[in-house]
Amino acid sequence: MIDYEILKVIWWLFIGVLLIGFAIMDGHDMGVGTLLPFLGKDDNERRVMINSVAPHWDGNQVWLITGGGAMFAAWPMMYAAAFSGFYWAMLVVLAALIFRPVAFDFRSKLEGASWRGNWDWALFFGSAVPPIIFGVAFGNLLQGVPFHIDETMRPIYTGNFFGLLNPFGLLCGVLSLIMSVFHGANYLVLRTEGALQARARNTAFLTGLLSAVLFVLGGVWTYAGIDGYVATAGLDPAGPANPLLKTVEVVSGAWFRNYADLPVLWLVPALGILGTIGGALMIRANRAGLAFVLSSIALLGIILTPLVSMFPFVMPSSTMPQAGLTLWDCTSSQLTLEIMFFVTLIFLPLVLFYTSWAYRVMSGKLTSSYIEKNSHSLY
DSSP states (O other): OOOHHHHHHHHHHHHHHHHHHHHHHHHHHHHHHHHHHHHOOSHHHHHHHHHHHTTTHHHHTHHHHHHHHHHHHHOHHHHHHHHHHTHHHHHHHHHHHHHHHHHHHHGGGSOOHHHHHHHHHHHHHHHHHHHHHHHHHHHHHHHOBOEEEOTTSOEEEOOOHHHHOOHHHHHHHHHHHHHHHHHHHHHHHHHOOHHHHHHHHHHHHHHHHHHHHHHHHHHHHHHHHOEEEEEEEOOOTTSOSOGGGSEEEEEETGGGHHHHHOGGGGHHHHHHHHHHHHHHHHHHTTOHHHHHHHHHHHHHHHHHHHHHHHTTEEEOBSSOGGGOEETTTSOOOHHHHHHHHHHHHHHHHHHHHHHHHHHHHTOSOOOHHHHHHTTTTOO
């Protein structure tokens, strides 16, 4: 059997990979949907934008479902605390995700400008809201979530939906949205041409620089104004799933301790900064493929930064610090983690191979003339 402590770290990495996979793969789909009412100046241009992501958007959304399922199986206590505490936020995300497939399928059923315009805004809502909510969630994790654990080991959330919408949480939500738009605009430059491509290129350049500024601002805010959490005693990496066995203190600058202890970790936020700035410069230099790769790297760095900063915490508690969940004390049994590990080793490479193949087969430029010739078979 694989050592229990190693399995816990492996599943921390796997869940991070799933979150990053969702951000990269579905992030550019949502970025395109967010830009739809603004970059597309006529119906043909908007159909070009929609059909650039049409073959893949539903498959890419599975990364989110898989991530939620992995949390349920690997971190059941965190799943219970997060999905009950963030219940209303999750409902908003679910409503937005329902709008997306409906908008994709119904938009082209009728040719009326009003009909299609309304579905364009529905697609905008379904694409812009999830990145904002997910960013807000990360911002609240860094601040600590108001929950405690009772005598029956039930996590009980004591906050509310509007409490999540605090200034730092909103900053993280805006960063998440702008980063998604940056990634989506890079993808549009790859798939389009002419005036639409030029508008997408300008948008990518501006949002890339803005993403870098917001990311740095979030880091400065975290350092200067947000206290972190440190487990001072009782935390056993190979111990049972009982968060109440440890002692936790609230410490100023705690989220930067891991970087001080292991300076090589500074490479993680550096990827976020260099990826955003580099992607903006590459898109300006007409290197769209490299710009898309760099925006993917930026997403990797931006998502990994809070995960590395909080390690080993995965969901700190602001009202009962001792109850804060770490990867050491909120995981499933060793047998469960081991079975899932081998299943993931088999299926994750297959998913990556199939996704790569699908993108390669359905690559190339989309034009207005192509949309007109295939008007009845495309979205």
